[in-house]
Amino acid sequence: MxxxxxxxxxxxxxxxxxxxxxxxxxxxxxxxxxxxxxxxxxxxxxxxxxxxxxxxxxxxxxxxxxxxxxxxxxxxxxxxxxxxxxxxxxxxxxxxxxxxxxxxxxxxxxxxxxxxxxxxxxxxxxxxxxxxxxxxxxxxxxxxxxxxxxxxxxxxxxxxxxxxxxxxxxxxxxxxxxxxxxxxKTKCVRQQEFVIGGFTEPSHEPGEAIGSLLVGVNEGGKLRFAGKVGTGFTRALARSLRARLEPLRTRECPFAERPPGWLGRNARWVRPRLIAEVMFSEWTEGGNLRHPSFRGLREDKAPHEVGRERPAVLGISLSHPERVVFPAEGFSKLDLARYHDRVAEWEVPHLRGRPLTLLRCPDAIGGDCYFMKHSKVWAPDALRRVRIPEKKKLGEYLIADTPEALLALVQMDVIEIHTWNTRDEAVEKPDRIVIDLDPGPAVSWMQVVEGARLLRGALTALGLASFVKTTGGRGMHVVVPLAPERDWTECLAFSRDLARAVERQHRATYTTQYAKAGREKKILIDYLRNN
DNA sequence: CGTATGCAATCGAGGTATAC
DNA sequence: GTATACCTCGATTGCATACG
Missing domain, CATH: 3.30.470.30 (DNA ligase/mRNA capping enzyme)
Structure with a gap:
């Protein structure tokens, strides 16, 4: 056997x-x-x-x-x-x-x-x-x-x-x-209304019932085809739907773009008057419904009120959730929102109270991106606005204190979140020093790691705890948490002196000169982050 | 005799392979 | 390039059969 x-x-x-x-x-x-x-x-x-x-x-x-x-x-x-x-x-x-x-x-x-x-x-x-x-x-x-x-x-x-x-x-x-x-099994289902724009002829009862409903959603003033719904009705219901749709028959396809292939040529079209409630598992990447199933007709809504319902993460509603933000990896805005949601527990403590400088990319990475310091723009309510005196006037800044605020940044198409080294309750007293190790093109990652260890050794000898932060690029930040007691000038002086001391001892490896030329094989110790 | 269960049909999205 | 057949996943209906 x-x-x-x-x-x-x-x-x-x-x-x-x-x-x-x-x-x-x-x-x-x-x-x-x-x-x-x-x-x-x-x-x-x-x-x-x-x-x-x-x-x-x-x-x-x-x-x-x-x-x-x-x-x-x-x-x-x-x-x-x-x-x-x-x-x-x-x-x-x-x-x-x-x-x-x-x-x-x-x-x-x-x-x-x-x-x-x-x-x-x-x-x-x-x-x-x-x-x-x-x-x-x-x-x-x-x-x-x-x-x-x-x-x-x-x-x-x-x-x-x-x-x-x-x-x-x-x-x-x-x-x-x-x-x-x-x-x-228990499924996380989605359910919403769709405009009925047509139907297919059933193979068993041609002329008598429907095979499937062709449904769509309003997008930018146009009706966009969103897929076929071919289950969820009994034969009797399919016949009664046919009777409701028959008076609405028209030669013209009501969808802005005709569905592709056989369907576009052979479906029966109707004027977009009826609304169907449809249960489904998810939207496909092409904007179609997966596992759609008919739940019933909605008699209480007008067709123009029916649009694709925006997904929300932590209650923050996302526009353009499917927009690809990281083209190389294929990650969408919704993917980014889910990622921040997952790591918010660790991320938010580092953001809380800190005025932000943001890199916004409304298209995608590689498209038009710009840095934003002041917050004279629209932003969801979850973000806090603070006014901080500057040289001439008050500047308004955004602060993200909560996971919801973090998601609000995603909704604003923020890709990079840069924080001040102070918190808003004491903007003149930094609570940390950041020393940036910026390697030249010929420097290996292990050399950067060695540099971070060297700095940490020096800081430990001075009685200061420190940790590293990756930057997303090739460099690394060494971060020193402080009690917020000293002002900017003292912090800058300290980090400049430290950087110069390291430079003096290892001239072949480290520099504090910002000019690009001459530091291809060196690591720039950038102390001006504390300015 | 009613209920439970298995199976085939009929639908969906999205994929492949193949023929034309 | 377009069409067809068939594979994965899925829901649901309807009928035949088994069971207590």
Whole structure:
């Protein structure tokens, strides 16, 4: 008898995540469900329908071959892990097309056979136990994380972080092929209204019902096609929708841009009068709906009121969320917002109370960017404005004290956030000194690291704690926190003296001369950051 | 006899491969 | 380049069959 087939267990959709200690919860990764059979040196990756996918993911197969088993059947999901920690179905398909943006990871969540022992009749709790001894929590083949109990919180957190939803599994149940209720999934759904601009002829009842609805949203005064909705109605409802749409029939396509291909030529068009409520999982990169499902007609809204609803992060509404801000990596404004949301806990303490100088790029990096010090511009309310006396007049500055304020900066298309070395309660008394190590083009990164260590040594000898900050470029900042007691001139004098002392001792390596010429192989110690 | 379950159909986006 | 077929993911309906 050959090895048992890969017959995956699948989850039933429910509206609320279950609670209780008998349930564990995992992230719904939104990748491809894949079984992995290891037998001696042979590894095979198998799709949900039993098709061999080993050739499509050779690096996963190679990593699986190194697992410490003689034979095994693993179950899991292959997904693309984005740098912000989310996984993306879209990115996975791009990855199969050769576009590597993010890391391909096989998240393993079950073990059905181990070294000849059939584990399929063993409770999930024990299978998880065996699995955790074999697959580690890092690497290209990695253990899927899970949480026991409190499904509601796991679900809310998963949605907040931008995942598709969660899968909840009974710990006390054996494996069971096919759809069961001992595995359930809860999805983070989106729902909104769309204008109906047409429909397709159904294959079964031509002339009597509809196949799918063609829907769109208003964008810049035009109706933009957003996809087809072909499920969520019964046959009877499809017939009644046809009856409602038939009087609205027109020869002219109501969408500003005709849908591509066959659809654009063969769909039935209607005057854009009816509004449909549609549930869907997400917007695709092309601005279409993924997994759309009809919920009903909205009789209470006018078509011109229907637009794409702006996503919000931490309550800050983002315009142009899909705009690509980092073209090389393909990251959008929404990606940037989610990143700041994730790191806000660490980022905000360094921003709190500090007047800001901002680099804004309304197009993208590489487009037109400009530095902004004063805040005589529109900014969301979450940002605080302060007035600080300058040489001649009062200057108004922005300060970000909260995670919401940080997201407000993203909404303003801010790419770089530069802070003052003082806080607004005492603008004349710096609470830190920053010494910038700016390497010439011929200087290696390790030399910059050595420079930072040298400075830190000198500071420690003077009784001052210090830490380094990467700059995003090739240099490094050495930051010295201070009690806000000395004024600017004293801080500047101190950092200038320190920089010159280092320069005197190591003339071949360091300089305090700003002129570019002559310092290709040297590190400029820039003390003027404390001015 | 009603309910549960499995399976095929019919829809969706987005991808590949292949034929023309 | 365009069209077709088929693969992944998904939702949902409707029917046949199994079960208590």
């Amino acid at each position: 050959g090895p048992p087939l890969y017959r995956p267990q699948v989850a039933t959709l429910v509206s609320e995540a279950p609670d209780g200690e008998q349930w564990l919860h995992e992230i719904k990764y939104g990748g491809y469900r894949i079984g992995c059979r290891v037998a001696r040196e042979r590894v095979q990756l198998i799709s949900r329908k039993g098709i061999d996918w080993t050739r499509d993911f050779p690096e996963i197969a190679a990593a699986a071959r190194r697992l410490p088993v003689r034979s095994a059947l693993f179950d899991g999901e292959i997904a693309v892990l984005l740098p912000d920690g989310r996984t993306s179905f879209q990115a996975l398909q791009n990855s199969l097309a050769g576009d590597r943006r993010g890391e391909l990871v096989y998240f393993v969540f079950d073990l059905l056979e181990l070294d000849g022992r059939d584990l399929s009749q063993v409770p999930l709790r024990e299978r998880k136990g065996e699995l955790s001894g074999i697959v580690s929590a890092a690497g290209q083949v990695r253990l899927a994380q899970h949480w026991i109990g409190d499904g509601g919180s796991v679900f809310r957190e998963a949605c907040r972080l931008g995942f598709e939803g969660i899968v909840s599994k009974r710990l006390d149940q054996p494996h069971h092929a096919g759809r069961t209720t001992s595995w359930v």
